[in-house]
Amino acid sequence: xxxxxxxxxxxxxxTVFVNxxxxxxxxxxxxxxxxxxxxxxxxxAGVSIGTVDRVIHNRGExxxxxxxxxxxxxxxxxxxxxxLASTLASKKNVRFATIMPKVDKESSFWxxxxxxxxxxxxxxxxxxxxxxxxxxxxxxxxxFLEVAQKALDENPDGILIAPSVxxxxxxxxxxxxxxxxxxxxxxxxxxxxxxITYVGQDSIQxxxxxxxxxxxxxxxxxxxxxxxIYSFLKNNTHIQxxxxxxxxxxxxxxxxxxxxxxxxxxxxxxxDIYSELRKxxxxxxxxxxxxxxxxxxxxxxxxxESEKLSHINLIGYDLTTENIPxxxxxxxxxxxxxxxxxxxxxxLIALFNKIVLKKDVPKEILLPIDxxxxxxxxxxx
Amino acid sequence: xxxxxxxxxxxxxxTVFVNxxxxxxxxxxxxxxxxxxxxxxxxxAGVSIGTVDRVIHNRGExxxxxxxxxxxxxxxxxxxxxxLASTLASKKNVRFATIMPKVDKESSFWxxxxxxxxxxxxxxxxxxxxxxxxxxxxxxxxxFLEVAQKALDENPDGILIAPSVxxxxxxxxxxxxxxxxxxxxxxxxxxxxxxITYVGQDSIQxxxxxxxxxxxxxxxxxxxxxxxIYSFLKNNTHIQxxxxxxxxxxxxxxxxxxxxxxxxxxxxxxxDIYSELRKxxxxxxxxxxxxxxxxxxxxxxxxxESEKLSHINLIGYDLTTENIPxxxxxxxxxxxxxxxxxxxxxxLIALFNKIVLKKDVPKEILLPIDxxxxxxxxxxx
DNA sequence: CTGAAAGCGCTTACAG
DNA sequence: CTGAAAGCGCTTACAG
Numbered sequence: 001x002x003x004x005x006x007x008x009x010x011x012x013x014x015t016v017f018v019n020x021x022x023x024x025x026x027x028x029x030x031x032x033x034x035x036x037x038x039x040x041x042x043x044x045a046g047v048s049i050g051t052v053d054r055v056i057h058n059r060g061e062x063x064x065x066x067x068x069x070x071x072x073x074x075x076x077x078x079x080x081x082x083x084l085a086s087t088l089a090s091k092k093n094v095r096f097a098t099i100m101p102k103v104d105k106e107s108s109f110w111x112x113x114x115x116x117x118x119x120x121x122x123x124x125x126x127x128x129x130x131x132x133x134x135x136x137x138x139x140x141x142x143x144f145l146e147v148a149q150k151a152l153d154e155n156p157d158g159i160l161i162a163p164s165v166x167x168x169x170x171x172x173x174x175x176x177x178x179x180x181x182x183x184x185x186x187x188x189x190x191x192x193x194x195x196i197t198y199v200g201q202d203s204i205q206x207x208x209x210x211x212x213x214x215x216x217x218x219x220x221x222x223x224x225x226x227x228x229i230y231s232f233l234k235n236n237t238h239i240q241x242x243x244x245x246x247x248x249x250x251x252x253x254x255x256x257x258x259x260x261x262x263x264x265x266x267x268x269x270x271x272d273i274y275s276e277l278r279k280x281x282x283x284x285x286x287x288x289x290x291x292x293x294x295x296x297x298x299x300x301x302x303x304x305e306s307e308k309l310s311h312i313n314l315i316g317y318d319l320t321t322e323n324i325p326x327x328x329x330x331x332x333x334x335x336x337x338x339x340x341x342x343x344x345x346x347x348l349i350a351l352f353n354k355i356v357l358k359k360d361v362p363k364e365i366l367l368p369i370d371x372x373x374x375x376x377x378x379x380x381x
Numbered sequence: 382x383x384x385x386x387x388x389x390x391x392x393x394x395x396t397v398f399v400n401x402x403x404x405x406x407x408x409x410x411x412x413x414x415x416x417x418x419x420x421x422x423x424x425x426a427g428v429s430i431g432t433v434d435r436v437i438h439n440r441g442e443x444x445x446x447x448x449x450x451x452x453x454x455x456x457x458x459x460x461x462x463x464x465l466a467s468t469l470a471s472k473k474n475v476r477f478a479t480i481m482p483k484v485d486k487e488s489s490f491w492x493x494x495x496x497x498x499x500x501x502x503x504x505x506x507x508x509x510x511x512x513x514x515x516x517x518x519x520x521x522x523x524x525f526l527e528v529a530q531k532a533l534d535e536n537p538d539g540i541l542i543a544p545s546v547x548x549x550x551x552x553x554x555x556x557x558x559x560x561x562x563x564x565x566x567x568x569x570x571x572x573x574x575x576x577i578t579y580v581g582q583d584s585i586q587x588x589x590x591x592x593x594x595x596x597x598x599x600x601x602x603x604x605x606x607x608x609x610i611y612s613f614l615k616n617n618t619h620i621q622x623x624x625x626x627x628x629x630x631x632x633x634x635x636x637x638x639x640x641x642x643x644x645x646x647x648x649x650x651x652x653d654i655y656s657e658l659r660k661x662x663x664x665x666x667x668x669x670x671x672x673x674x675x676x677x678x679x680x681x682x683x684x685x686e687s688e689k690l691s692h693i694n695l696i697g698y699d700l701t702t703e704n705i706p707x708x709x710x711x712x713x714x715x716x717x718x719x720x721x722x723x724x725x726x727x728x729l730i731a732l733f734n735k736i737v738l739k740k741d742v743p744k745e746i747l748l749p750i751d752x753x754x755x756x757x758x759x760x761x762x
Numbered sequence: 763c764t765g766a767a768a769g770c771g772c773t774t775a776c777a778g
Numbered sequence: 779c780t781g782a783a784a785g786c787g788c789t790t791a792c793a794g
Contacts, residue, residue: 418786438789463786466789467787469786472790
């Protein structure tokens with residue numbers, strides 16, 4: 001038994017030890033008024049703090065006997081290492097990589113996650129965390145894997161990925177698994193992989209919300225058009241799910257059903273988009289609502305304005321600089337916000353919690369499906 | 382000039398010094414690859430780190446000459462103190478107090494801020510922050526000031542206040558000013574005081590959002606009722622503003638105006654509430670929408686169900702356990718969420734940033750006005 | 763007015 | 779397998 005009688009805050013624990021047994025119940029009685037440190041543990045175990053550190057970090061080179069002894073003490077006293085002191089002492093730098101689509105001329109959506117990354121890094125840089133962001137093009141076949149390889153070459157401690165091109169991201173996740181580099185997804189998910197977490201929206205449910213909003217406003221006797229614009233549907237379940245959710249709402253809804261139509265346009269060209277829409281609306285004049293499954297909704301808004309179709313209720317996704325003016329004017333009734341800033345922010349924080357603080361992180365962090373209209377827009381921007 | 386040639390990362394800075402002048406431009410050229418510490422500054426100033434510390438913390442006992450010299454260096458090098466090392470070294474404990482209404486039987490709204498407080502403290506307790514929460518009753522005349530006095534007696538380093546009883550909170554804020562204890566408001570605000578910040582919703586705008594939702598669904602030929610239930614209107618601008626915002630929407634809206642009616646019920650008793658509502662609806666049978674200005678909306682939902690008035694569109698505030706079942710059933714169409722968890726969370730974090738990290742904090746932190754309906758409810762709970 | 767030293771709780775070589 | 783020592787960047791008495 002070490003001589004610890006002179007350490008005031010450990011006297012209670014000492015008493016318990018004298019009785020010959022150190023148990024959780026005893027500790028509850030002990031109630032030390034000071035934080036437990038490795039020094040205390042070393043004292044109680046009769047070893048040096050170096051040995052305690054070895055056990056705590058599983059660094060080996062400790063006899064089984066002392067290992068067990070120390071573990072029993074840390075557990076009983078519910079020892080919590082001081083992260084501040086730890087990062088201060090270890091000059092270790094943790095390097096993250098983020099892989100996401102580049103901002104293309106067609107949509108500024110991917111600007112937002114950049115500020116989320118910045119915010120997260122500002123918050124955790126004290127802990128020696130850095131991040132490097134890598135951009136791929138969703139339009140170029142090999143872009144994702146090329147860029148991902150570059151990230152891998154730097155051997156980061158963790159990778160945050162927006163897997164918009166699902167096939168390629170799947171391949172890459174397997175490589176990360178092999179190389180034992182932890183990764184997390186944001187914005188869209190690929191199920192059943194070893195990602196630390198997914199941060200983003202439940203895409204099916206977001207389609208259901210879109211449908212509810214449409215339903216809430218439209219009368220009973222009308223038809224609705226679901227439009228997908230250049231969304232790489234086959235390689236992007238996220239967008240597919242929105243459409244499915246939208247359709248599901250009307251399928252399961254009791255009462256007057258509405259007739260749904262679907263239109264896929266694989267072009268960014270306003271000419272192409274207009275003529276497709278014009279054709280469809282001519283064939284189905286009873287369409288009173290249009291739901292666009294991604295941030296390209298502004299194309300449809302433009303069309304509605306140029307053709308003066310103000311009777312059509314338009315709903316889509318994302319508070320991009322392209323979409324916002326149409327929401328403000330009322331051409332778009334509602335935009336569903338994916339919280340792109342929070343997505344990347346929480347993704348990095350999750351990596352930090354898991355890798356640096358060794359905390360448990362939920363497998364899915366589902367962010368709210370924000371309903372945004374002209375009147376509450378300013379607080380989401 | 383101190384001998385610093387042997388300190389690799391300062392060589393560039395040294396070069397600049399040799400030229401006789403230390404200026405921002407020079408520093409940009411210098412680009413040190415290592416973090417600047419008080420040790421570096423001490424070296425450059427030719428003093429001990431103790432003196433540097435005195436200057437940085439304005440502790441006096443330093444000659445004007447060395448003070449200026451050190452300040453010039455810290456500013457030029459853009460010195461950022463290491464908060465981790467600082468809190469580790471100073472065993473100082475920072476104690477916050479939170480003053481807010483107690484959870485009453487009539488509404489569970491005030492449960493939510495408690496988890497916000499818990500979340501914030503968990504995040505900053507490493508920095509030696511603690512918080513003690515004090516509850517007052519909005520129904521008892523002197524409760525707020527009594528409870529606030531108790532908080533004051535502990536001489537906290539900062540106070541977070543939900544000033545639901547405005548007159549009393551105003552008095553108390555003046556006391557805090559006198560005693561130089563910094564304070565912040567959450568949930569509702571009192572303008573023109575010395576609060577560090579206000580975290581909460583823009584209440585006028587939230588009323589406007591309520592009106593928009595009502596408008597979006599109702600046809601052109603109908604009337605709307607605005608109900609306030611036991612809301613201490615005179616002593617609570619927050620609730621008053623919501624009503625004003627709601628009315629304002631219809632006043633400024635071009636096109637078909639809707640007729641609005643107003644009803645104030647100063648009782649929690651369902652009997653009283655039902656008979657008031659029944660009377661009003663009998664007199665104005667064209668009412669198709671009811672907007673309730675606070676979380677007591679569930680009373681009206683109950684009334685609508687018991688009287689089978691499913692044609693009435695009901696909108697109110699807050700995701701309380703009382704309201705949620707009615708939102709799920711569809712009796713309530715929309716609830717406006719105030720983000721009560723984020724309010725107290727951000728309030729404490731703001732106090733922390735201001736008081737501990739000495740950061741600037743915006744005078745108002747306006748949280749989003751969440752539109753919640755059955756379909757996106759699960760992600761806000 | 764200023765400096766030297768001890769210490770916060772932990773990590774990291776290094777010596778044995 | 780284990781311990782002693784130096785150090786992370788800062789703060790806090792204390793001595794002069």
